Amino acid sequence: MADMxxxxxxxxxxxxxxxGVEVLFGYPGGAVLPIYDALFNxxxxxxxxxxxxxxxxxxxxxxxxxxxxxxVLLVTSGPGATNTITGLTDALMDSIPLVxxxxxxxxxxxxxxAFQECDTVGITRSCTKHNVLVKDVNDxxxxxxxxxxxxxxxxxGPVVVDIPKDVQFQIGRYVGPANIAPRSYRPxxxxxxxxxxxxxEMIRDAKRPVIYxxxxxxxxxxxxxxxxxxxxxxxGFPVTSTxxxxxxxxxxxxxxxxxxxxxxxxxxxxxxxxxxxxLNIGARFDDRVTGRLDLFAPHAKKIHIDIDPSSINKTVRVxxxxxxxxxxxxxxxxxxxxxxxxxTQTKDxxxxxxxxxxxxxxxxxxxxxxxxxxxxxxxxxxxFELTRDxxxxxxxxxxxxxMWAAQYLGFEKPNRWLTSGGLGTMGYGLPAxxxxxxxxxxxxxxxxxxxxxxxxxxxxxxxxxxxRLPVKVFILNNQxxxxxxxxxxxxxxxRYSESYSEALPDFVKLAEAxxxxxxxxTKPQELDDMIIEMxxxxxxxxxxxxxxxxxxxxxxxxxxxxxxxxxxxxEEDPVEISDEGRMMV
Amino acid sequence: MFGTKEPIARHTITVLVxxxxxxxxxxxxxxxxxxxxxxxxxxxxxxxxxxxSRITVVTSGTAHVIDQIKAQLARxxxxxxxxxxxxxxxxxxxxxxxxxxxxxxxKRVEALRLSEAFRxxxxxxxxxxxxxxxxxxxxxxxxxxxxxxxLGLVEVARTGVAAIxxxxxxx
Ligand SMILES: Cc1ncc(C[n+]2csc(CCOP(=O)(O)OP(=O)(O)O)c2C)c(N)n1
Ligand SMILES: [Mg+2]
Numbered sequence: 001m002a003d004m005x006x007x008x009x010x011x012x013x014x015x016x017x018x019x020g021v022e023v024l025f026g027y028p029g030g031a032v033l034p035i036y037d038a039l040f041n042x043x044x045x046x047x048x049x050x051x052x053x054x055x056x057x058x059x060x061x062x063x064x065x066x067x068x069x070x071x072v073l074l075v076t077s078g079p080g081a082t083n084t085i086t087g088l089t090d091a092l093m094d095s096i097p098l099v100x101x102x103x104x105x106x107x108x109x110x111x112x113x114a115f116q117e118c119d120t121v122g123i124t125r126s127c128t129k130h131n132v133l134v135k136d137v138n139d140x141x142x143x144x145x146x147x148x149x150x151x152x153x154x155x156x157g158p159v160v161v162d163i164p165k166d167v168q169f170q171i172g173r174y175v176g177p178a179n180i181a182p183r184s185y186r187p188x189x190x191x192x193x194x195x196x197x198x199x200x201e202m203i204r205d206a207k208r209p210v211i212y213x214x215x216x217x218x219x220x221x222x223x224x225x226x227x228x229x230x231x232x233x234x235x236g237f238p239v240t241s242t243x244x245x246x247x248x249x250x251x252x253x254x255x256x257x258x259x260x261x262x263x264x265x266x267x268x269x270x271x272x273x274x275x276x277x278x279l280n281i282g283a284r285f286d287d288r289v290t291g292r293l294d295l296f297a298p299h300a301k302k303i304h305i306d307i308d309p310s311s312i313n314k315t316v317r318v319x320x321x322x323x324x325x326x327x328x329x330x331x332x333x334x335x336x337x338x339x340x341x342x343x344t345q346t347k348d349x350x351x352x353x354x355x356x357x358x359x360x361x362x363x364x365x366x367x368x369x370x371x372x373x374x375x376x377x378x379x380x381x382x383x384f385e386l387t388r389d390x391x392x393x394x395x396x397x398x399x400x401x402x403m404w405a406a407q408y409l410g411f412e413k414p415n416r417w418l419t420s421g422g423l424g425t426m427g428y429g430l431p432a433x434x435x436x437x438x439x440x441x442x443x444x445x446x447x448x449x450x451x452x453x454x455x456x457x458x459x460x461x462x463x464x465x466x467x468r469l470p471v472k473v474f475i476l477n478n479q480x481x482x483x484x485x486x487x488x489x490x491x492x493x494x495r496y497s498e499s500y501s502e503a504l505p506d507f508v509k510l511a512e513a514x515x516x517x518x519x520x521x522t523k524p525q526e527l528d529d530m531i532i533e534m535x536x537x538x539x540x541x542x543x544x545x546x547x548x549x550x551x552x553x554x555x556x557x558x559x560x561x562x563x564x565x566x567x568x569x570x571e572e573d574p575v576e577i578s579d580e581g582r583m584m585v
Numbered sequence: 586m587f588g589t590k591e592p593i594a595r596h597t598i599t600v601l602v603x604x605x606x607x608x609x610x611x612x613x614x615x616x617x618x619x620x621x622x623x624x625x626x627x628x629x630x631x632x633x634x635x636x637x638s639r640i641t642v643v644t645s646g647t648a649h650v651i652d653q654i655k656a657q658l659a660r661x662x663x664x665x666x667x668x669x670x671x672x673x674x675x676x677x678x679x680x681x682x683x684x685x686x687x688x689x690x691x692k693r694v695e696a697l698r699l700s701e702a703f704r705x706x707x708x709x710x711x712x713x714x715x716x717x718x719x720x721x722x723x724x725x726x727x728x729x730x731x732x733x734x735x736l737g738l739v740e741v742a743r744t745g746v747a748a749i750x751x752x753x754x755x756x
Binding site for chain 1: 602603606607610611614618649652653656657659660662663664665
């Protein structure tokens with residue numbers, strides 16, 4: 001089989017094609033030139049030239065998160081590799097499957113401080129799920145296939161394959177992806193049936209239950225989102241979700257409580273605090289969700305379904321842990337429920353819902369409207385109303401605008417909401433939107449941005465223009481690093497140290513300089529027409545939405561407080577933050 | 586929430602890994618990155634044909650931390666098996682020490698006498714020094730080293746703990 005003999009560079013292309021990869025985000029350089037040469041001669045893979053390797057990583061994340069397929073990137077050694085670190089860490093924190101191929105100096109130069117050498121596997125060891133340096137061309141195909149296996153099996157995550165330049169030139173034997181699985185990595189996907197039975201009984205007996213779902217439902221695939229809906233229907237339980245889990249359960253459903261946690265809804269957090277049963281499905285009791293741990297859900301029995309055994313009992317002790325893929329476990333749980341003909345405690349649930357309706361009555365997302373100045377919440381409400389029939393994909397940057405987007409945009413389906421949750425990476429949204437647009441060419445893709453965040457990867461606008469990707473960047477421009485200002489107001493006596501966005505560019509001219517379309521809205525009355533103009537454009541657009549500079553994001557659990565101690569709005573008395581609370585991020 | 590006043594216990598954990606580049610760095614990086622203790626760590630290939638190495642880590646922590654350590658180790662890609670010998674025991678633990686003692690006269694005689702009581706071997710000798718080789722539990726080695734301090738101890742090398750369960754059952 002002489003056709004299986006090829007250069008390392010050709011193997012890279014072949015392995016990606018065999019893995020079903022269609023799009024590859026990358027940036028060339030000395031240590032990957034043989035691979036770029038092999039790319040030149042083929043038409044199966046589409047290479048997207050980004051403008052910064054961080055952009056490649058976030059674009060690959062956006063592609064992955066919106067499509068359910070792994071995202072792939074290719075970068076050179078040294079600075080190319082180090083520029084991906086933030087994206088790799090982001091993908092690790094949010095469990096996004098990435099395969100990152102890095103060039104490396106030739107094997108005989110490794111360890112000599114050669115030009116553009118860095119210890120890529122050393123540097124990325126703690127920010128990847130796995131990584132490997134391939135020193136023999138005959139190991140390359142196996143390493144590439146394993147990288148895809150590891151990235152996409154179990155809890156997904158980023159994998160780096162570091163390929164020295166001489167290995168790219170050498171000729172070796174290619175092997176296909178069939179039957180390749182690392183001998184030591186076998187994540188458990190089916191849950192323990194005895195435990196699932198126990199879970200069904202706890203669900204049957206609950207009087208004040210809540211389903212708390214997370215990104216694991218989305219990672220498990222569309223079937224898991226459907227099963228979550230089925231379970232809510234069967235039980236009548238209220239459903240809340242983490243930031244990462246939005247879209248797994250429809251926001252229009254009457255059982256939906258909204259997001260929980262630091263900027264979650266009052267009703268979701270009160271339900272968590274008063275619940276007697278919390279069913280955690282694919283979430284990880286993140287500190288943004290739990291608030292102060294010793295005040296978290298004091299009355300509740302807790303069930304935790306997670307594919308990663310190390311997530312169970314990590315920070316919150318649970319009564320019943322079930323290791324497995326959310327989709328499989330939910331399927332079995334529903335089977336048990338139906339087979340045993342279990343019924344919920346209808347009477348108790350009725351009074352629970354009555355209580356929930358009272359909490360809902362507080363209307364925690366109300367804000368003071370204005371007809372002279374655009375309130376950021378209003379801008380998002382209008383954006384939502386004017387795009388709700390478009391099944392849009394939304395990405396975000398990080399800050400107040402991100403939290404408002406989570407609060408005011410309703411998601412009906414999974415894979416429509418792409419945001420940097422665990423790492424909170426400013427600069428994520430635009431490249432992620434580019435990745436999502438490539439996965440879904442016909443879809444409306446909008447990056448809800450802040451004026452500070454967008455400048456962190458603004459260069460990717462050039463990528464969008466080059467490939468005619470009509471992404472929309474909707475900047476809620478408050479001329480502040482709003483989230484920083486809000487914390488300074490709350491915790492540091494209003495001393496706004498370095499949080500004012502000084503010397504901002506003219507975003508309309510900036511867009512035009514990139515050959516994109518620029519727009520600016522300053523009055524609430526002009527907003528609707530301009531949003532319609534934005535979404536009907538077939539170009540990339542930067543929409544500079546000039547909003548109230550002083551608005552803060554509510555409701556909020558102040559640091560060091562419990563779920564039941566939310567501040568609902570600016571008119572409430574200032575809270576005392578303990579020294580311990582100030583210590584928290 | 587996990588109480589901070591839970592008792593701290595010492596555990597010996599055995600990890601079978603694929604013997605590949607970087608695997609030790611991965612295990613050590615896990616301990617340092619997540620703030621876990623390492624009291625001792627030994628590693629060597631135990632089966633060349635299957636490229637399997639065995640790592641023995643002695644660590645300490647609350648029951649919750651120990652569970653986390655095991656779960657975190659188990660999810661490393663090159664890890665084949667994780668066993669807590671302190672929980673799954675009974676197990677035997679052995680460590681080897683090389684102990685150099687310098688001096689003459691009564692102290693030299695006393696060092697030799699004690700080494701016999703500890704069943705240490707003399708593996709190098711000059712007119713003014715001994716090197717003792719001693720195997721045993723870490724506590725036994727500690728005790729011997731302590732005794733040698735007053736008798737001219739100049740240097741110690743220890744391997745760290747290797748451990749295995751008692752009885753016929755295998756890992
Ligand atoms: C890369 C990075 N650096 C710093 C931070 C800390 N940070 C969080 S939010 C924020 C301000 C974001 O400002 P902007 O993009 O204008 O959003 P706003 O809060 O005003 O909506 C900063 C600096 C971060 N999350 N990411
Ligand atoms: Mg801002």
